[in-house]
Amino acid sequence: MESTTGDIQEMLKRIAAADATYKAFDKRFAYGTAGFRTLGETLDRVCFRAGVLAGIRAKMDHGLAGVMVTASHNPKQDNGLKIFEKDGAMLEGPWEKLAESLVNTDDLPAFLTSLNAGQLSFPGVSLHSDIFTTPVQQLPLVFIGMDTRDSSQRLCDAVSQGITLIGAYPVNYGLVTTPQLHWLTQRCNELRMAAPGDGEVHGKVKKGDFNEAWARYFKEFSDLIGDSPKSRYETDLLLDCANGVGSIQFKLNLELMAEIFGGKDKVPLNVTIINDDEKPDLLNEECGAEYVHKDQQLPHNFALKGGRPGIKCASFDGDADRLIYFYQRAEGEGVPVIIDGDKQFALILMYIKSLLEKLGITHSELTHVFVQTAYVNSRSTKFLKAKGINNELCPTGVKNAHPIVVGYDIGANDEPNGHGTIVCKWDRVRGALESKKDSVEAKKIQAILQLSNMTVGDAIANLLLIESILRDLDMSIADFATLYEENPSRMFKAVVKDRTKFKVVWDESRLTQPIELQNFIDTLVSQTTEGKAFVRPSGTEDILRLYAEAKTLEEMEALAKAILKEIDEKYKDY
Helix, strand or coil: CCCHHHHHHHHHHHHHHHHCCCCCCCCCCCCECCEEEHHHHHHHHHHHHHHHHHHHHHHHHEEEEEEEECCCCCCCEEEEEEEEEECEEEEEEHHHHHHHHHHHHHCCHHHHHHHCCCCCCCCCCCCCCCCCCCCCCCCCCEEEECCCCCHHHHHHHHHHHHHHHHHEEEEEEECHHHHHHHHHHHHHHHHHHHHCCCCCHHHHCCHHHHHHHHHHEEEEEEEEHHHCCCCCCCCCCECCCCCHHHHHHHHHHHHHHHHHHCCHHHCCEEEECCCCCHHHHCCCCCHHHHHHHHHHHCCCCCCCCCCCCCCEEEEECCCCCCEEEEEEECCCCHHHCCEEEHHHHHHHHHHHHHHHHHHCCCCCCCCEEEEEEECCHHHHHHHHHHCCCCCCEECCCCCHHHHHHHCEEEEEEEEECEEEEEEEEEHHHHHHHHHHHCCHHHHHHHHHHHCCCCCCCCCCHHHHHHHHHHHHHHCCHHHHHHHCCCCCCCEEEECCCHHCCCCCCCCCEEEEEEHHHHHHCCCCCCCCCCEEEEEEEECCCCCCEEEEEEECHHHHHHHHHHHHHHHHHHHHHC
């Protein structure tokens, strides 16, 4: 039913009254690769307005969208939210621009009125109906989830209010991991497409569906591996959950796995969880994937909860979309051996490629790609080439990798921080495997792809996927770590007057301006054993980010020092 002028004016009055109850801050909120993210105390009005936007998106996109309130690996005082599409994918780029404009407008009712009248133009945004009208044939729903931060419930309430006042319907799942909510949204979309006349289909999508699915997928792959004894694979795993929502959900997975396998002792994975306190003050405090990876430190409670040299360990981040593997090499050694996202996905792609080769399936029959950022270690690139794995680079951010990945039959993208996923075109995969579908290799390829959360990077899904591969290949954590040996590398910062003067190529691996600085870097790299270095401007502050790498630590540091000196002397005020 189309809204009347009176209905619209009444709706706008309610929106304006609610908007006025939230404190305004004298700053512009940017929608970045992680959505809106900053101090939690400043986000109430942002979340209310983002709820309005999410409601509009649901109305325009077959009645479904998602909003996750989280700041992931950020400190406990931060928070944020990201909006995503009905299929669980990231919000489309043109809608990001609309979201940013709507959140920062000085007059929300006037903005909405102008948007509805077509007086505001956002290229790529299609408003095919009245934004104030609530479709009756398929109710517009917005799935909401949150992490364990102190501000999350309050911000979720603001999101819900915005959704409701624009005439859409919030469906709040409470404490869930970010990947879990992406998957639940995508799952509802699948059910709606299968039964378009069922207006209550969302009620069939339960929070625990995610846990049940991955417990079952893990069992199905384990059955293909069989019970043959392993000499090197370790069933024991120490898991650091960053005192976040990942501990809540993975414990449910473990319970379901014990039930499906017929007892905890029958599950081929024995997990000891540390840092599973749900108190907001402890979130990401000296623990979690970001801390272990970036600070290169063992997480808090490591030694107290059974950590010892050689034991296989892993860390989730605060919302369980990142996974880092690690282990302690020797007693008293504080710096762990890190297995980052690049190495994790190198293992996954190597495994899939080897199965395809055993089946005689070529790249032309089933295409594949591994998309990484310029920050990938050169040794990883060499390893991939040696294994015949197709590799491409893109700028940091899932939204940059996704268009490349979906162009292939099997595609993976990751970042060294442990965020990554693998996707496939199921019709192409099943078609290529049809004549060999009864072989164990074909069944394993489908089982391993099934274990991937194809909507977004997922620490729980990736952990179960990697553990399955390690067990099938009978690899220890030390074997995993030595899949290839990385060159010493490090990130550096250089302060400049205006970062916008520095231009880079699309994948951010080279400068186009100033070309003299790029020429200087090229010369230094050519004189450094296995040297690699690039400079790119920060997206948020007037600094340049420098990545430097070389065969030895001394050479890497000398390379970085020379580049930083050149920037300071010639380009600081460029």
